Amino acid sequence: MTESNETILSLQHLQKTFGQHQVLRDISLNIKKGEIATIIGPSGGGKSTTLRCINLLEEPTAGEIHFHGENVLEQNYNRNIYRAKVGMVFQQFDLFENKNVLANCMVGQELVLKRSKDEARKIALANLEKVGMEQYINARPSQLSGGQQQRVAIARAISMDPEILLFDEPTSALDPEMVGEVLSVMKNLATTGLTMIIVTHEMAFAKEISDKMFFISDGVIAEQGNPDQLFNHPQNEKTAKFLSNFQNN
Amino acid sequence: MKSRNKWITALITVMLSFIITSNFGITQVDAKKDDGELKVAMEANYQPYNWTQTTDKNGAVPIEGSRTYANGYDVKIAKIIGKQLHRKVVVVKTEWDGLLPALTSGKADLIIAGMSPTAERAKAINFTKPYRNSTFVVITKVNSKYANAKTLNDFKGAKLTAQQGTSHYALIKQLKGAKRQPAMRDFAAMRQSLISGTIDGYIAEDTESTSFKMVDPDIKAIPISKMAGFRISKEDSTTAIGIAKPNKDLLKQVNQVLATIPNSERTKLMTTAISQQPKTDETSKKGKQDPWLVSVWKQFGGMILSGIGMTLLLASVGTIAGFFIGLFVGIIRTIPTPTSRGKRWFSKFINWLLSVYIEVFRGTPMMVQAAVIYYGIAQFWHINIDRTLAALVIVSINTGAYLAEIIRGGIISTPEGQFEAASALGMTHNQRMWHIILPQAIKNCLPSITNEFIVNIKDTSVLSIISVSELFFVGTTIASQTFKFFPTYLTISAIYLILTFTITRIFNLIEKHLQGNKNYNLMANQVQVGTAQDMEAKK
Structure with missing residues (x-):
């Protein structure tokens, strides 16, 4: 995996409060270009909220998000351009129900990146081929299985040529037999040098793919390091306890 | 906040209606002096004083905004007046309760409708000397x-x-x-x-x-x-001609004309009128009789067809225009609250204005809206809008108020994930709306829009209050002339049923079409590439 030393994304003391409930207390992390980072941790610990804050689907209550050194929370920062560069794959796929597979992968390119129809189509087809969905370009999302939908969602995201791709538990809503096809697409993607941040419960997958892992619990990063450090030499009691659940399986 | 909004809305409605009603009979429209036409308001449904017929035989005069004619004692009197004043008589067919507003709002110059000059009415309008003792x-x-x-x-x-x-x-x-x-x-x-x-x-x-x-x-x-x-x-015990209060000259002129018609002449006119009243075929033709439906069709077929046409025009234009109004209002009401302070106040104000519109038009009967708008606009701004145009506008804004809420509901009920996925691609609010949310919302709203169309076909019948000759109004006219109430209204309901049934089917087809084909053919796709990579990805 190619790594440079350039920090592409940096979260600094991020906080998020929903009403009285503080979900994120203090999240700070750095992602370098080309890094594959996974975020693990117990449910309700703040993993997904962290990811959603990065994409600005949630407005952070406090803290800063730096993209290429610029604070994206500044008033004048162009958020739509930023979002186009930071792609997202959702747990529930969220393909556009009114559009077929091909149009799902083209609409963002045409509207946001202002690519021509032909160019958008070419890129969409190439990416659909990458995820093995090129045969289904005329299908409606509702006609596809969960695994197929998620693969189209990935093609939709990478068609935007993002600098970072966020995955919010991409396999949690899938039937077990479909998890493999999505994970293998993600593994292929990881070899292309794309920066990825993945929230997942697939520990074996995380262990295999990650350059860096973050264990988030109770709204803070309890521990971080490479897979070997977290799985084999956890420093924090919570990390050890959490991971032991998976290793016993 | 919500309940306060409703209070304010209610208050405004009450105030608005109060202002309008309290001004009735006070503000007056200046008489149009030489437009050549003498507009005479009457029911055209009160034989032998006045009635509606389909031809101009026996010297009937045209009814404004329709292809029918009015005749009767009142019309004969009106013609004498018109002749002496050198003005062409046109009948403004109006329901009894709409006669006074028609006069005070300037929709008509005279009321000649077998009306008695009671003291109460004399407060609002002037009366000539009697033209008949009863x-x-x-x-x-x-x-x-x-x-x-x-x-x-x-x-x-x-x-x-x-x-x-x-x-x-x-x-x-x-x-x-x-x-x-x-x-x-x-x-x-x-x-x-x-x-x-x-x-x-x-x-x-x-x-x-x-x-x-x-x-x-x-x-x-x-x-x-x-x-x-x-x-x-x-x-x-007398009947007299009503004239708007400021129109003193016309009052004098009409009185002069009436003085020239002696009693013997009046009796003769009444006898003639009674003999000329429309009769059903059964009484006029002896011997061979057409079946009822056939004879009605021969006599009133044109009227029924134009009634159906008017009903369909009102319902379809009303629903389509109402849809666009509803879409516009629905979109504006779902724009997220802006962050800057000035814009936030502005958007709050607009939202408040739109909710007033919705509450007022959903919360009052269309019949009342029609009367207030049609007569009110003439009264306050002295603008005499065409009754068909007025009807179209009323149905449109009324439908708009209903559809605004339906479309807002459709937008809100589109899954949150669709908004988020579009945002994550970097789309602006407008792009999200037009390309992702609205196509889905409208599809989901289609059953409600169909419903609104059906309701419009039926409910436009209340526009008979401003004498729009739609299907129900035509039915009433036929019933009052043939005295076959049950068969007439039965036929009219059958026509309504056929209209609504057909439209429901058409919309069902559209819905089905939008639903898309359930089956898709893999082989029909433009690109056929089964690569090794594809197989690997599927493993």
């Missing part, structure tokens, strides 16, 4: 137990009524012991009630009994004007 009768069936009444007390226990808003209704009080029934809208309704036995009789002028007898010989008129103890003021 005697009163109780109309009952020949075989009724009240048919031989000789004194006012002989009507004890009789269920009697009279036309709503007329002086006749008050006369029932003088018939001791009679049971006064609710007043009825028009003579057609009273005739039907008498025949069906829901009332024992009704008070009317002698002319009404003469014309009624021509179609139904089994009725009897009992004169009450000369019975001992019967009191009636001079105003109530």
Whole structure:
């Protein structure tokens, strides 16, 4: 995996409060270009909220998000351009129900990146081929299985040529037999040098793919390091306890 | 916040209606002096004074905004006046309750409608000298137990009524012991009630009994004007022509014309009018009879078709225009609250304005809206809008108010994930709306939009208040002229049913089309590439 030393994304003391409930207390992390980072941790610990804050689907209550050194929370920062560069794959796929597979992968390119129809189509087809969905370009999302939908969602995201791709538990809503096809697409993607941040419960997958892992619990990063450090030499009691659940399986 | 909004809305509605009603009869429209036309308001449904016919025979004059004609005693008087003033007579067909507003709002120059110059009406408009003296009768069936009444007390226990808003209704009080029934809208309704036995009789002028007898010989008129103890003021026993108060010149001119018509001439005119009344084929043609439906079709087919056309026009234009209004309002109401302070206040204000619009038009009957808008605009701004145009506008904004909420609901109920996925791609609010959310929301709203269309086809019948000649209005006219109430309304309902049924089917097809084909053919795709990579990805 190619790594440079350039920090592409940096979260600094991020906080998020929903009403009285503080979900994120203090999240700070750095992602370098080309890094594959996974975020693990117990449910309700703040993993997904962290990811959603990065994409600005949630407005952070406090803290800063730096993209290429610029604070994206500044008033004048162009958020739509930023979002186009930071792609997202959702747990529930969220393909556009009114559009077929091909149009799902083209609409963002045409509207946001202002690519021509032909160019958008070419890129969409190439990416659909990458995820093995090129045969289904005329299908409606509702006609596809969960695994197929998620693969189209990935093609939709990478068609935007993002600098970072966020995955919010991409396999949690899938039937077990479909998890493999999505994970293998993600593994292929990881070899292309794309920066990825993945929230997942697939520990074996995380262990295999990650350059860096973050264990988030109770709204803070309890521990971080490479897979070997977290799985084999956890420093924090919570990390050890959490991971032991998976290793016993 | 929500409940306060509703309070303010309610308050505004009440204030608005108060202002409009309190100004009725105070503000006046200047008479248009030389437009060449003499607009005369009448029901065109009150034989022998006035009625509607489909041709211009016997010197009938055209009814404004339709292809029908009016004739009768009132029309003959109007023509004499028109001739002397060198103005062409045009009839403005208006329901009884709409006559005074039509005059004060400038929709008509004169009311010649068999109207008595009561003191109460004289507060709002001026009256000429009488153009006819009338005697009163109780109309009952020949075989009724009240048919031989000789004194006012002989009507004890009789269920009697009279036309709503007329002086006749008050006369029932003088018939001791009679049971006064609710007043009825028009003579057609009273005739039907008498025949069906829901009332024992009704008070009317002698002319009404003469014309009624021509179609139904089994009725009897009992004169009450000369019975001992019967009191009636001079105003109530005469009919006069109504003119708007500021129109003093016209009043003088019309009085001069009336003075030139001697009593003998008036009687002759009335006799002629009675003989010219429209009759059903059964009474006019002896021997061979067409089936009822065929004869009605021959006589009124054109009217029915144009009624259907008008109903469809109102419903479809209303629904389509209402859809765009609703879309516009629905979109604006779902724009997320802006972050900057000034913009936030502005958007709050706009939202408040739109919710007032929705509450007012959803919360008041369309019939009332029609009356307020059609007569109100003429009264306040002196703009005389065409009644069809007014009807189209009213149906559109009314439908818009309903559809605004339906479309807002459709937008809100689109899954949150669709918004988020679009945002994550970097789309702006407008791009999200137009390309992702609205296509789905509208598809989901389609059943409700169909429903609104169906409702419009039926509910446009209330626009008869401003005399738009849609299907129901045509039906009423036919019923009151043929006196075949049940078959007429049955036919009209069958037509409504066919219209709504057809439209429901059409919309179902559209829905199905939007749903898309459930099956898709892999082989029909443009690109066929089964690569090794594809196989690997599927493993």
